[in-house]
Amino acid sequence: xxxxxxxxxxxxxxxxxxxxxxxxxxxxxxxxxxxxxxxxxxxxxxxxxxxxxxxxxxxxxxxxxxxxxxxxxxxxxxxxxxxxxxxxxxxxxxxxxxxxxxxxxxxxxxxxxxxxxxxxxxxxxxxxxxxxxxxxxxxxxxxxxxxxxxxxxxxxxxxxxxxxxxxxxxxxxxxxxxxxxxxx
Amino acid sequence: xxxxxxxxxxxxxxxxxxxxxxxxxxxxxxxxxxxxxxxxxxxxxxxxxxxxxxxxxxxxxxxxxxxxxxxxxxxxxxxxxxxxxxxxxxxxxxxxxxxxxxx
Numbered sequence: 001x002x003x004x005x006x007x008x009x010x011x012x013x014x015x016x017x018x019x020x021x022x023x024x025x026x027x028x029x030x031x032x033x034x035x036x037x038x039x040x041x042x043x044x045x046x047x048x049x050x051x052x053x054x055x056x057x058x059x060x061x062x063x064x065x066x067x068x069x070x071x072x073x074x075x076x077x078x079x080x081x082x083x084x085x086x087x088x089x090x091x092x093x094x095x096x097x098x099x100x101x102x103x104x105x106x107x108x109x110x111x112x113x114x115x116x117x118x119x120x121x122x123x124x125x126x127x128x129x130x131x132x133x134x135x136x137x138x139x140x141x142x143x144x145x146x147x148x149x150x151x152x153x154x155x156x157x158x159x160x161x162x163x164x165x166x167x168x169x170x171x172x173x174x175x176x177x178x179x180x181x182x183x184x
Numbered sequence: 185x186x187x188x189x190x191x192x193x194x195x196x197x198x199x200x201x202x203x204x205x206x207x208x209x210x211x212x213x214x215x216x217x218x219x220x221x222x223x224x225x226x227x228x229x230x231x232x233x234x235x236x237x238x239x240x241x242x243x244x245x246x247x248x249x250x251x252x253x254x255x256x257x258x259x260x261x262x263x264x265x266x267x268x269x270x271x272x273x274x275x276x277x278x279x280x281x282x283x284x285x286x287x
Contacts, residue, residue: 020222026214033210038202047203055213062217066224126196145197177193184189 010076043088137172
């Protein structure tokens, strides 16, 4: 659905959403659904659940548009990343982590069978080890490596300073290097 | 820890796979929102801020008004100690005298 408001920035759309504009909401959802889905997927490793969580986050925004405070929240995406991460963490606390689907085609289909097997093992192990990291280290990795946020943006999203974020990433990578020695 | 290992780990982290989302996810969210009413209740602080914004008072005015309100509160809550001891005793005496008037 073309909403026709690509020229409006997120803050302008949010102001319109606060006035009840469905069109502004549609534009915002179309603009950002994919990136927040990717983030949610990192936590839950399941498409349906990740989609449900992203839907839940957007619908909460629609139902409570006053939760967005332009004077307090510098950037919509920074603020909304935090909402999605919190929903994912809440979900994880309530449910047991889902094991990776054994049939899930993790490898690139163009690889040879051996390469594909190794790649699959690497990816499974990586996901398993990332899932075992402390919550904040995991979030730092997800924001910096998967969402492509700068360290500064990721630090703002997590509500920590830059040095703390760098330290979280360093500790996470040290742990992963240690646990994935055989594959590196 | 070698640089090569670092690079490989970084590459692995960047190549993590994500299952593609359903094509209609955004549409589903938009359609669902159309059936939901908005809750326009503002948080107290935001409501107050908007209320004050209506009056467009400069900051010094808030200080003056706050000082006045504080003064009134302090004034009312402080017991009146201006009356002298003599006056107190006179009024007590006249009260007792009034009691002695024959019926």
